[in-house]
Amino acid sequence: MSHDKSSPDHLYHHFYDVDQQYETSKLGMWAFILTEVLTFGGLFVAYTIYRAWHPDMFFNANLLLDVNKGLINTIVLIASSLTMALAIWAIQLNKRKLSLLMLFITFLCALGFLGIKYVEYEHKFHLGQLPGEYYSYMGPEVVQQIHDQEKIDSYIASNNIFFDKETNRLYTMNNPHIFFSIYFIMTGLHGLHVAIGMGLIAWLMVLTARGRLHAGYYTHMEAVGIFWHLVDLIWIFLFPLFYLIG
Amino acid sequence: MDRLTEYLFPKQVSSFAHDIDNLFYFIFYASIVLFLIVVIGMVYLAIKYRFKKGDDIRLTSSLDHNNTLEAMFFIIPLILVMITFVWGIKSYLDMITVPDGAIEIQVKGQKWAWIYDYPEGQNTMNELVVPMDTPIKVILSSTDVLHSFYIPVMRAKMDVLPNRYNVMWFDANQPGEYPIFCTEYCGTSHSGMIGKLTVLPKKAYEIWLAEAGSADDDLPLEELGEKLYTKKACNTCHTLDGTALVGPSYLETSQMWGQERVLDNGSSVVVDENYIRSSMLEPQTQIVAGYQNVMPTYQGLLNDRELDALIAFLKTLKEDSQI
Amino acid sequence: MSEEHHITPLKTYLLVAGTLFFLTAVTVWASYIDLGSFNIVLALLIAGTKAGIVATFFMHLLWDDKKNATIFVGSLMFLAIFIGITMTDTEFRGAVNPEIKDPINKRAAFYNSLPLTDDHGYPLDKEKNHHEGDKDHH
Amino acid sequence: MSGTNQNYLTHPKGIMSWLLTLDHKRIGLMYLFGGLFFFFIGGLLALGMRYALATPEADFVTNDQYNSMYTLHGAIMIFLFIIPAIPGALGNILLPLMLGAKDVAFPRLNLASFYLYTIGAIFFIYVMISGGVDTGWTFYTPYSTESHTNVMGTTMGVFIIGFSSILTGLNFIATVHKMRTPGLTWYKLPLFVWALYGTSLVQITATPVIAITMVLLMLERLLGIGIFDPALGGDPVLFQHFFWFYSHPAVYIMILPAFGIISEIIPVHSRKKVWGYKFIAYSTLSIAFIGFLVWGHHMFTSGQSVLSQIIFSFITYFVGIPTGVKIFSWMLTMYRGQVSFTPPMLYALSFLFLFTIGGLTGIFLGAVALDIHLHDTYFVVAHFHYVMQGGTIVAFLGGLHHWWPKSFGKMYNQTIANICAIGVFIGFNGTFFPQFLLGLRGMPRRYATYDALGSEELVAQYAATHGSSTFFSGILGLSIFIGVMNLLWSLRKSNKLDPGTNPWGALTMEWTHTTSPPHPHNFEEEPVLEHGPYDYDKVIVQPTLKK
Numbered sequence A: 001m002s003h004d005k006s007s008p009d010h011l012y013h014h015f016y017d018v019d020q021q022y023e024t025s026k027l028g029m030w031a032f033i034l035t036e037v038l039t040f041g042g043l044f045v046a047y048t049i050y051r052a053w054h055p056d057m058f059f060n061a062n063l064l065l066d067v068n069k070g071l072i073n074t075i076v077l078i079a080s081s082l083t084m085a086l087a088i089w090a091i092q093l094n095k096r097k098l099s100l101l102m103l104f105i106t107f108l109c110a111l112g113f114l115g116i117k118y119v120e121y122e123h124k125f126h127l128g129q130l131p132g133e134y135y136s137y138m139g140p141e142v143v144q145q146i147h148d149q150e151k152i153d154s155y156i157a158s159n160n161i162f163f164d165k166e167t168n169r170l171y172t173m174n175n176p177h178i179f180f181s182i183y184f185i186m187t188g189l190h191g192l193h194v195a196i197g198m199g200l201i202a203w204l205m206v207l208t209a210r211g212r213l214h215a216g217y218y219t220h221m222e223a224v225g226i227f228w229h230l231v232d233l234i235w236i237f238l239f240p241l242f243y244l245i246g
Numbered sequence B: 001m002d003r004l005t006e007y008l009f010p011k012q013v014s015s016f017a018h019d020i021d022n023l024f025y026f027i028f029y030a031s032i033v034l035f036l037i038v039v040i041g042m043v044y045l046a047i048k049y050r051f052k053k054g055d056d057i058r059l060t061s062s063l064d065h066n067n068t069l070e071a072m073f074f075i076i077p078l079i080l081v082m083i084t085f086v087w088g089i090k091s092y093l094d095m096i097t098v099p100d101g102a103i104e105i106q107v108k109g110q111k112w113a114w115i116y117d118y119p120e121g122q123n124t125m126n127e128l129v130v131p132m133d134t135p136i137k138v139i140l141s142s143t144d145v146l147h148s149f150y151i152p153v154m155r156a157k158m159d160v161l162p163n164r165y166n167v168m169w170f171d172a173n174q175p176g177e178y179p180i181f182c183t184e185y186c187g188t189s190h191s192g193m194i195g196k197l198t199v200l201p202k203k204a205y206e207i208w209l210a211e212a213g214s215a216d217d218d219l220p221l222e223e224l225g226e227k228l229y230t231k232k233a234c235n236t237c238h239t240l241d242g243t244a245l246v247g248p249s250y251l252e253t254s255q256m257w258g259q260e261r262v263l264d265n266g267s268s269v270v271v272d273e274n275y276i277r278s279s280m281l282e283p284q285t286q287i288v289a290g291y292q293n294v295m296p297t298y299q300g301l302l303n304d305r306e307l308d309a310l311i312a313f314l315k316t317l318k319e320d321s322q323i
Numbered sequence C: 001m002s003e004e005h006h007i008t009p010l011k012t013y014l015l016v017a018g019t020l021f022f023l024t025a026v027t028v029w030a031s032y033i034d035l036g037s038f039n040i041v042l043a044l045l046i047a048g049t050k051a052g053i054v055a056t057f058f059m060h061l062l063w064d065d066k067k068n069a070t071i072f073v074g075s076l077m078f079l080a081i082f083i084g085i086t087m088t089d090t091e092f093r094g095a096v097n098p099e100i101k102d103p104i105n106k107r108a109a110f111y112n113s114l115p116l117t118d119d120h121g122y123p124l125d126k127e128k129n130h131h132e133g134d135k136d137h138h
Numbered sequence D: 001m002s003g004t005n006q007n008y009l010t011h012p013k014g015i016m017s018w019l020l021t022l023d024h025k026r027i028g029l030m031y032l033f034g035g036l037f038f039f040f041i042g043g044l045l046a047l048g049m050r051y052a053l054a055t056p057e058a059d060f061v062t063n064d065q066y067n068s069m070y071t072l073h074g075a076i077m078i079f080l081f082i083i084p085a086i087p088g089a090l091g092n093i094l095l096p097l098m099l100g101a102k103d104v105a106f107p108r109l110n111l112a113s114f115y116l117y118t119i120g121a122i123f124f125i126y127v128m129i130s131g132g133v134d135t136g137w138t139f140y141t142p143y144s145t146e147s148h149t150n151v152m153g154t155t156m157g158v159f160i161i162g163f164s165s166i167l168t169g170l171n172f173i174a175t176v177h178k179m180r181t182p183g184l185t186w187y188k189l190p191l192f193v194w195a196l197y198g199t200s201l202v203q204i205t206a207t208p209v210i211a212i213t214m215v216l217l218m219l220e221r222l223l224g225i226g227i228f229d230p231a232l233g234g235d236p237v238l239f240q241h242f243f244w245f246y247s248h249p250a251v252y253i254m255i256l257p258a259f260g261i262i263s264e265i266i267p268v269h270s271r272k273k274v275w276g277y278k279f280i281a282y283s284t285l286s287i288a289f290i291g292f293l294v295w296g297h298h299m300f301t302s303g304q305s306v307l308s309q310i311i312f313s314f315i316t317y318f319v320g321i322p323t324g325v326k327i328f329s330w331m332l333t334m335y336r337g338q339v340s341f342t343p344p345m346l347y348a349l350s351f352l353f354l355f356t357i358g359g360l361t362g363i364f365l366g367a368v369a370l371d372i373h374l375h376d377t378y379f380v381v382a383h384f385h386y387v388m389q390g391g392t393i394v395a396f397l398g399g400l401h402h403w404w405p406k407s408f409g410k411m412y413n414q415t416i417a418n419i420c421a422i423g424v425f426i427g428f429n430g431t432f433f434p435q436f437l438l439g440l441r442g443m444p445r446r447y448a449t450y451d452a453l454g455s456e457e458l459v460a461q462y463a464a465t466h467g468s469s470t471f472f473s474g475i476l477g478l479s480i481f482i483g484v485m486n487l488l489w490s491l492r493k494s495n496k497l498d499p500g501t502n503p504w505g506a507l508t509m510e511w512t513h514t515t516s517p518p519h520p521h522n523f524e525e526e527p528v529l530e531h532g533p534y535d536y537d538k539v540i541v542q543p544t545l546k547k
């Protein structure tokens, strides 16, 4: 090899020096972030267009989401972003223990996030607020009050529920099942990213604990950090788009 | 030019066809010029500067740009392209602006036939009849997947979407019979989804319209059935000679008369008038084993007499085959 | 090599996180006052600000090679192209021929959904619906 | 170029050293043979289709079989051959060599990318065995959500190959930015590198969208999410936006590497400085960018809004201008050069001829009013074969002949190669030119039969044109086949070139600074740049092989 003898062992043979390697990895990571933005982007397009087409559907269906849980999750994710950043800060100063602790907290936050999501999903599954064809939720009141024609009428007037006199059947207006399709796909894909992020953070913890990462070499952590902040960044948009505005 | 048009294009039957063909010729001749510049230039340069036997390998010219020439690379295409754009859009706007007083015909695409509903209530299948020199506005929709309604002689085409309308218009300036194609892939018999456009002089059209739907009243049932077999597009899926296409051959069905037909859910049903009738009106309820649930319903497209006629026709097949 | 890399002071990080929490509170609060269509604009503005903060500080774009920031901004630009041009279609259909503006049956939308009531308006038992209402579109 | 005999083909040895290799050259070769294999399958399907179309009736295959054949033909050619395999093969082998780098930026990612390609390919093979798929390579909903064929397998395959493509793009971008040897500035890069760079930008920006589109399509089938399905209130036209937002830029993933190849071949074989270096370089980037703004020109009859029709038509034309700049520059490169008619040069010249036809017919299609007549007819089929087969594949074959001695240290029979190049040219024009006529006369594409058009005269007309197209497709297939066999035959043991060989007297770094085939680590010493890639006005390198 053409490296001088002093080159550290974490330098791959095809780079000239550690700096080139670090910069290259970061550039690669950012190119990857671009692909992530566009993957989610496709879903944001679907969201925007259906929202523009059916604002009332979004408004009504939005009320079925639990703002508090969304808010807690937002806070949890921002906190985890902070600890992730601090983990890098700590490793840059060679505070390995602190870095490990920060990673661990990040990991716990991620777990908490998924836990809350699980509760949310579970509740929706139970109610039949499912994507697409499987959507079956018509609002709790409807089921109870259904044999009272007047109440049906008032319900229809207020809630965009359509009662078809010919077939004598109830339909929800404006396809909330599509809202739920988009909701589940976007939050689901985001959740998948959180889970992948957890795996990566666990891997970082192992590397750090073994002393493989240190102030002189922490590219992995920097890259995972960027990924993790992206996960946070996407949630920053999902939260208001699904939970807050209708 | 006319000879060329005759060779290159189908007839020009709509009022905008001529304009579109001319747009084609404009791009065509401009392209030929550009193409010849590239090809003649290329061949000339390659031969002029070819490396001949016995030549020495030498340093070649360092010439690698020429500002005027490069500017031309931009400017000339830009001009050509802008003309094309303006022309293309102008013609396009003509093609989508439906003139007042157009006859509105509803066209439904379904696997694999075209169904036409006339404003006066007549309906036909696979056979579109229109008067000459009258704008026709077709309102398209589909009952299943995407199709595309294409009349080459009109230079008109529009996709047919489920749960959505699309609009297209044309006017015919020559009587005659012309093909209509489906140009959006829609399954097995996509290439069989072919309709016929008949352009009649106005008078003849009125007579046709008055008779449409009632014209066949005096035919005997079997003959009417035979006619409906092609008219209602049964033949896209059912043959008479025993080969199975998308659906079972009528010959097979008629030979099963009175016997048990096995359905795809394991049960079976006796082939009789009622079964055949429900096969046409509610085909999705009883699916013959080995076939898919693709037959469209003919509810509303066949009246009682027509149903009887088809059944009568079916029954004749068995007898024919026994002779 | 640590000398060469920028080390962000702890204070910055804490400040950034504080701002993010604060903006979260603001956006939740803002969602409870009715501003009409301005609600969504406001929410997106706040989200955009938060995202910008995350990218510049947490993701270190401020101190990085400018190429990385370019890539990131580029990705947003392509997303904007995707949304923007697609909407020139979805928002303007039917400008010439109004027939094509809306779906034929907005509700059809949901016509194969499960009927909740039987023919007399009484609720049906859910299990049973699931099988009936499935698949068959017509 | 010292005399050590070590080269990447023979060192290290053993099957595992290939399967687990991190060497970009070996990965490139694996892509090459994978790609050729699928080219062969796709080509056989094409010939089968041509045979079926020679007569109007469905006598050779049934409708369903035909529909499956054209879908697999299109999908395999696009997703398994020209998108991944060409940058994957020539790009991988050459990019680091041209940059004076020891490898691409992320060798492991590179191998992962190849394996993703393999997994995707396995999905396709599974689809072929399990009875095919019949949606067309465009997967339009709602047909694709209800078709009973193996749509899931195909979309899964496309999804996975999409990731492979993304990883390659990402890798190349990092490589071009960070791995150049000192002194190799942007304007000293060979134009092939610019082309790969542009390609990679398109790959990473467009491909994620096809990935998510495929996911949505799969979910649509599994769960009926309703976003694209009109039966559930969705919009099928929206699917087309999603699909073409990827697939239009994807046609530039296919053609930009070909542009790069041509930009290498013409200066080398004309022994002349390339004309308008900067114009060619920047036109690559502008094509890549403008390519993102025109996807709707595939949807002119879909019922999208009039506003979009106008916007898309307008921008479509602008792709033609930077492309034209390239074409004229290549042509003028020969001016005052020394042109030799070697096999790569013959392919390059026929590229100029064929691609110009293909590109100009794209302009016909960009004119909305005319496209309404031509959309989904054989005119479109002819257009895209002129650009893809006549453009990309011809350039690819040229590139293969150009760099074959570099990659393997073997020289093929040049006379046979020249004959095949001419055979491809004739066979190709004979196959696809008649299809323009078919399309103008209204023959729709994706038709398994054309026997019942309601007009005997029309059927006879179509049959005659289809017949001649089928006849020439035989010549085309045979020429490509012999051409490739000629290359493979050169690999026999007895045939060997001197490691220092530079058969064309080229000046780019892969020829001047390393052996043929190259050293496992590319360069024995750190390469030092002595001249630009096209300095034929300053430097003479004797070609080691004379004709």
Ligand code: HEA
Residues within 6 Å of the ligand: B034, B035, B038, B076, B077, B078, B080, B081, D138, D251, D252, D254, D255, D297, D298, D300, D316, D317, D319, D320, D321, D323, D324, D325, D327, D355, D356, D358, D359, D360, D361, D362, D363, D365, D366, D367, D371, D374, D375, D376, D380, D383, D384, D387, D388, D391, D392
């Ligand atoms: C390698 C792939 C490739 C390339 C490079 C291109 C290049 C172009 N394509 Fe093509 N195209 C396809 C592959 C490709 N296409 C495929 C696969 C389909 C069909 C998909 C399907 O439906 O299955 C398709 C379909 C397609 C359509 C849709 C047709 C339809 O379905 O109705 C259109 C419409 O605008 C179009 C236009 C163009 C244009 C304007 C270019 C331009 O980039 C061409 C630019 C080049 C030139 C213009 C020639 C050289 C320039 C000069 C000589 C200078 C002078 C120029 C001017 C005056 C403009 N293409």
Ligand code: HEA
Residues within 6 Å of the ligand: D036, D037, D039, D040, D042, D043, D044, D046, D047, D049, D050, D070, D071, D073, D074, D075, D077, D078, D081, D082, D135, D136, D137, D138, D381, D385, D388, D389, D393, D431, D445, D446, D447, D448, D473, D476, D477, D478, D480, D481, D482, D484
């Ligand atoms: C790269 C892209 C590519 C290439 C190269 C080709 C090549 C060919 N194509 Fe294809 N084609 C498409 C992409 C391509 N096609 C696409 C995308 C569609 C649309 C599909 C759809 O509608 O969904 C299509 C559709 C299509 C149709 C229209 C079908 C229809 O609409 O009904 C036809 C009809 O003639 C056709 C013919 C051919 C022919 C004769 C060739 C010939 O050029 C093939 C000649 C090649 C060979 C015969 C192979 C030789 C190879 C070797 C010998 C390699 C040897 C290697 C080893 C031995 C290891 N193609």
Ligand code: CUA
Residues within 6 Å of the ligand: B109, B112, B146, B147, B148, B182, B183, B184, B185, B186, B187, B190, B191, B193
């Ligand atoms: Cu209907 Cu094709």
Ligand SMILES: [Cu+2]
Residues within 6 Å of the ligand: D247, D248, D251, D294, D295, D297, D298
């Ligand atoms: Cu395109």
